[in-house]
Amino acid sequence: xxxSDSDAAEQDADSQDFQxxxxxxxxxxxxxxxxxxxxxxxxxxxxxxxxxxxxxxxEPIAQRRxxxxxxxxxxxxxxxxALDEQGAADEPEAADxxxxxxxxxxxxxxxxxxxxxxxxxxxxxxxxxxxxxxxIADVVEANxxxxxxxxxxxxxxxxxxxxDSPSPPKKRKRLSNAANNMVGTPVAKASSNEDDxxxxxxxxxxxxxxxxxxxxxxxSLRCGHLFGESCIRRWLIESQRQSAVKVCPQCKTxxxxxxxxxxxxxxxxxxxxxxxxxxxxxxxxxxxxCQELTTELATVKMSHSLTxxxxxxxxxxxxxxxxxVRAGGGCRGAYNDDSGSxxxxxxxxxxxxxxxxxxxxxxxxxxxxxxxxxxxxxxxxASQKSAQNLFPGYGVRFIDPPSFKxxxxxxxxxxxxxxxGFSESQRLLTVxxxxxRIKTYDVRTRQCSNMFMANEKPLWSCGVDRNEREHFxxxxxxxxxxxxxDMRFPETILSEFQSEENxxxxxxxxxxxxxxxxxxxxxxxxxxxxxxxxxxASDTAVPTRLNVEGPFLSMQYDVLQxxxxxxxxxxxxxxxxxFILTKLDxxxxxxxxxxxxxxxxxxxTPYMTRxxxxxxEDNTLVVGYLQDNKQLMMYDVxxxxxxxxxxxNEVVYDICPVNTSAGSYLAALTDNKCRIYKVNxxxx
Numbered sequence: 109x110x111x112s113d114s115d116a117a118e119q120d121a122d123s124q125d126f127q128x129x130x131x132x133x134x135x136x137x138x139x140x141x142x143x144x145x146x147x148x149x150x151x152x153x154x155x156x157x158x159x160x161x162x163x164x165x166x167e168p169i170a171q172r173r174x175x176x177x178x179x180x181x182x183x184x185x186x187x188x189x190a191l192d193e194q195g196a197a198d199e200p201e202a203a204d205x206x207x208x209x210x211x212x213x214x215x216x217x218x219x220x221x222x223x224x225x226x227x228x229x230x231x232x233x234x235x236x237x238x239x240x241x242x243x244i245a246d247v248v249e250a251n252x253x254x255x256x257x258x259x260x261x262x263x264x265x266x267x268x269x270x271x272d273s274p275s276p277p278k279k280r281k282r283l284s285n286a287a288n289n290m291v292g293t294p295v296a297k298a299s300s301n302e303d304d305x306x307x308x309x310x311x312x313x314x315x316x317x318x319x320x321x322x323x324x325x326x327x328s329l330r331c332g333h334l335f336g337e338s339c340i341r342r343w344l345i346e347s348q349r350q351s352a353v354k355v356c357p358q359c360k361t362x363x364x365x366x367x368x369x370x371x372x373x374x375x376x377x378x379x380x381x382x383x384x385x386x387x388x389x390x391x392x393x394x395x396x397x398c399q400e401l402t403t404e405l406a407t408v409k410m411s412h413s414l415t416x417x418x419x420x421x422x423x424x425x426x427x428x429x430x431x432x433v434r435a436g437g438g439c440r441g442a443y444n445d446d447s448g449s450x451x452x453x454x455x456x457x458x459x460x461x462x463x464x465x466x467x468x469x470x471x472x473x474x475x476x477x478x479x480x481x482x483x484x485x486x487x488x489x490a491s492q493k494s495a496q497n498l499f500p501g502y503g504v505r506f507i508d509p510p511s512f513k514x515x516x517x518x519x520x521x522x523x524x525x526x527x528x529g530f531s532e533s534q535r536l537l538t539v540x541x542x543x544x545r546i547k548t549y550d551v552r553t554r555q556c557s558n559m560f561m562a563n564e565k566p567l568w569s570c571g572v573d574r575n576e577r578e579h580f581x582x583x584x585x586x587x588x589x590x591x592x593x594d595m596r597f598p599e600t601i602l603s604e605f606q607s608e609e610n611x612x613x614x615x616x617x618x619x620x621x622x623x624x625x626x627x628x629x630x631x632x633x634x635x636x637x638x639x640x641x642x643x644x645a646s647d648t649a650v651p652t653r654l655n656v657e658g659p660f661l662s663m664q665y666d667v668l669q670x671x672x673x674x675x676x677x678x679x680x681x682x683x684x685x686x687f688i689l690t691k692l693d694x695x696x697x698x699x700x701x702x703x704x705x706x707x708x709x710x711x712x713t714p715y716m717t718r719x720x721x722x723x724x725e726d727n728t729l730v731v732g733y734l735q736d737n738k739q740l741m742m743y744d745v746x747x748x749x750x751x752x753x754x755x756x757n758e759v760v761y762d763i764c765p766v767n768t769s770a771g772s773y774l775a776a777l778t779d780n781k782c783r784i785y786k787v788n789x790x791x792x
Contacts, residue, residue, distance in 0.1 A: 313339035313357060320372070330367040333358045340368065396609070399653070406695040407655040410702055457746055458789045460729055462754065462774065466512050466784040470505055471495050474779040478525055479764035481509070481775070484532040485551060488766060490777055491525035492517075502541060504528065506551075509768050512784050518554050520547060527569040527616065533578045536595065540570040546583050548595060558598040562591040571617035571631065574667075582631055584614025590633055590642070592649075603649065605642070612636035615716075618665035618672075625694050632672065632692075634663035639674070641692065641699045652699045656688060657681070662718040669728060672701065673721045677713045685709040687719050687732050689745065704728075707743045707750075710736035720763040722772065724789060731774060733760040740776065756783075 311318050313335055318326045324336040333356055335343075344354045344365060356363050470476055475493030482489070488507040494500055494517070501522040506515040521541035529538040536557065537549045546560045546567050565585040573580040580602075581593040588607030594600065612635045620641070622629035628644035633651075637658045642649035661675040676686040686708055690701040712735055719732030728745040733756070740760060742752040758778040766773040766784075776783040 311336040311339050313343060326371045326373065327368050328371055329356050329361070329363045329369075331356050331359050331361040331363070334371070337368065337370075341365070392608070402696075402698050403653060403655055403700065406698040406700045409695050410693065410700050414702070456791070457727070458725065458791045460724060460727075460742070460744065460751065460787060460789050462731075462740070462742060462752060462785040463788060464754075464783070465773065465786045467781060468512065468514070468784075469781050470514060471780050475502060475524060476777050476780055476782075477761050478528050479762040479775055479777045479782075480528050480530055481764050481766050482530050482532055483767060485530075485535065486768075487551070488512075488764070488775060489528065489530070489537070490782060491528065492780070494519055504537070504539065507782070509766055509773075510770060512782075516554070518549060520549070529570045529572045529581075531572040531578060531595075533574075534595070536572070538570045538572060538581060540567050540583065542566050542568060542586075546570050546581070548581075558595060560591075560593045560598050562589070562601065562604075565589065568613045569615055569617050571619055573619040573629075573631070574621050575629075576622075577619070577629070580619070582617045582619065584617050584633060584635075586613050587611045588614060588635055590614060590617070605649070605651065607635075610635060610638045612638070615660065616663040618663065620665065620692065621667065623670070625692070626699075632663065632665060634660055634674070636660060639663065639701075643699060654699065654701050656690065656701050656703075661685075661713065661716050664718065664720060666721055666723065669721070669723045671704070671721060671728065673719060673730065675717065675719050675732065678711055682708075684711055685713045685735075687730055687743070689721065689728065689730060705730070705743070705745050705748070707732070709741070710734040712736045715759050715761065717760060718762045720765055720774070722765045722774065722787065724772070724787070729787075731763055733763070733776075735759070 309317055311324070312333075316324070316336070318324055318334075318336045320326065323338040326334060327337045327340060328334050329340070335357075340357075343357050344363060347357075348354045354363050354365075355361060470490055471492045473493040473495055476490055478491040480489045481487075486509055488509050490505050490507060491502065492505050493502050496519075499519045501519060502525050503517055503519040503521075504525065505517050507513065508515055518537075520539045521543055523541045523543055525539060525541045527540040530536070531538070535551050537551055538546055539549070540546050544561055544564050544566055547556050548558045548560075549555065550557050560581060560583060562583055562585060565587065567583045567585050569584040571582040572578075573582070579595050581595050583591045583593065585591070588611045590605040591601050592603040594602055614633055614635050616632075616634040618632045618634075620626060620630050620632060626643055630641055630643040630649060633640045633642065635658075637660070639654045639656055639658070639660065640651045641654055642651050656674060657676070659677045659679060661677055663675075664673045665671075666673070670691060672690045672692060674686075674688040674690065676682070676688060678685045686706055688703060689705040689707075690703050693700055693702045707730055709732060715735060717733050717735065719730060722729040722731065726746075730743040730745065732741055732743075733739075734741050734753075737753075738756055738759075740754045740756050741750055743749070744751045756776070756778075758781070760776045760778055760783075762777045764775045764777075766775055772787040774785040774787060776785065
């Protein structure tokens with residue numbers, strides 16, 4: 109081709125519009141637009157219906173040099189937006205016909221790679237530019253002669269696309285409905301019943317089902333997690349090898365081979381009731397809070413009532429003193445009130461003193477802790493350590509009150525005696541000695557009659573009821589639990605009350621008989637940090653926490669005076685120990701303690717000692733031991749003052765009042781001796 113002919117061809121090409129060509133790397137054919145339902149019979153009709161002329165606009169050489177030919181994908185062609193089902197079915201036959209219809213010209217490059225190289229302009233080689241331009245023109249003419257019925261071709265005829273304009277974004281291949289069903293995005297299937305059945309049936313280490321026997325049988329660790337036996341044993345060995353510590357693979361709690369426990373269950377499935385348990389705990393917390401507020405309200409009402417009564421008494425005293433001043437101070441009638449009763453002055457109250465009567469040795473071995481006096485049997489009982497090597501352990505010593513001579517010894521247990529109780533109507537002695545059983549002895553035969561056990565728990569305290577419940581025996585354990593027994597049926601526990609919030613040991617239990625305030629009676633339970641009253645209602649006992657603050661050393665209930673004496677240890681709130689004398693009452697149906705006197709004692713309380721209360725005429729005397737001063741103290745409640753102190757070289761563990769025909773006495777028990785004090789009353 110000459111230079112003149114090539115210039116003329118360039119001018120003719122510039123006058124035509126250029127239509128971009130989509131090339132296929134399959135080296136077999138090129139597709140222009142989507143071809144649908146190609147059939148050999150109507151192929152000629154499609155060729156005749158094609159336009160005779162198509163304007164092709166080819167840009168000048170200077171503009172074409174800045175155009176880069178984008179490489180096509182190697183494995184996928186530009187697919188149509190939607191394929192007809194019939195077209196998809198006839199795809200193999202139509203492919204050959206489309207290949208024949210779109211056969212390129214002889215001057216078309218044999219490979220797509222050669223065409224891409226020819227289409228890329230290279231400024232350095234100016235001699236090959238006419239040949240490249242001629243090849244592009246031949247390809248455009250071949251495309252113009254190719255008939256098409258695609259919508260994309262019709263849109264390209266309406267709007268002419270230049271090479272300067274940016275190329276349209278590449279569209280993603282859209283699959284048909286059949287293809288979507290075959291290679292669509294996987295959807296997560298809902299958990300089937302089989303998956304739910306497998307829950308709790310596989311070993312978390314190997315994810316295999318455990319067995320009822322064999323090497324992979326179902327076992328558990330001390331923490332409660334379940335595994336296959338062979339898997340958990342290998343895990344423990346590997347864990348010890350790597351970290352030198354055997355741990356559970358789930359919670360990392362320390363474990364050992366001896367912690368492996370075999371379980372016998374065909375199916376293991378746990379129901380998650382966490383929300384229910386949380387709601388129950390919240391409900392119990394609200395109930396306790398409501399009960400505490402109710403008790404606090406009753407206590408405030410009690411304090412208000414006491415304050416009003418005290419103010420009224422002070423007002424009466426003020427009125428009488430004013431009358432005395434107006435009368436000149438010599439009128440005896442000024443002391444008489446409207447009711448006719450006589451007001452006694454403090455100077456006219458009787459004074460009480462303690463005098464040492466006797467001091468005798470119970471045993472040479474230290475270990476005496478508890479005293480108990482029975483007026484019906486006229487006997488004093490003291491716990492002590494056994495002095496016989498043949499029967500080591502602890503027991504009780506019987507003492508004759510009139511002469512205070514030690515009598516026979518009764519061996520009870522191998523451990524230290526912690527508490528004793530006496531049933532006067534049945535003549536039975538109960539002994540609690542930190543063992544798992546409480547023993548009862550007949551004082552006439554001195555033989556063990558029954559033993560009471562409470563789920564193998566150590567029992568610290570005991571008490572016997574009176575009147576219609578004289579057969580009831582109360583026991584308190586090391587964890588705050590209370591048990592009610594019938595002494596006629598020692599194998600059965602009538603009632604059991606387990607502590608839910610306070611697990612301190614029960615140190616004392618006292619039965620409260622039925623009266624005007626509490627028609628059904630009940631029993632008091634003193635723990636180290638809390639005091640509760642269990643009131644009987646319809647054969648069930650309802651517990652109520654009382655309004656007194658511990659920690660406590662002891663509790664004593666006086667049936668005749670209906671008063672309760674507590675011994676409280678010194679703490680951060682109270683730097684001194686306290687002897688609290690109270691009276692059990694009820695306000696708005698809530699049991700409360702009415703505090704009558706609070707007596708402060710020593711600053712240090714290393715020993716658990718028990719004070720006592722002694723009723724003399726219409727007055728109450730509180731006698732206790734001051735541990736830091738080593739003194740025996742007596743307090744007069746009516747006078748509201750400490751009236752006597754006596755030095756004691758030994759620790760006094762328990763004090764017990766003894767009322768005989770010869771007078772009133774106080775027995776003070778030390779580690780191996782008993783001191784007897786005579787109570788004398790005199791008027792000034």
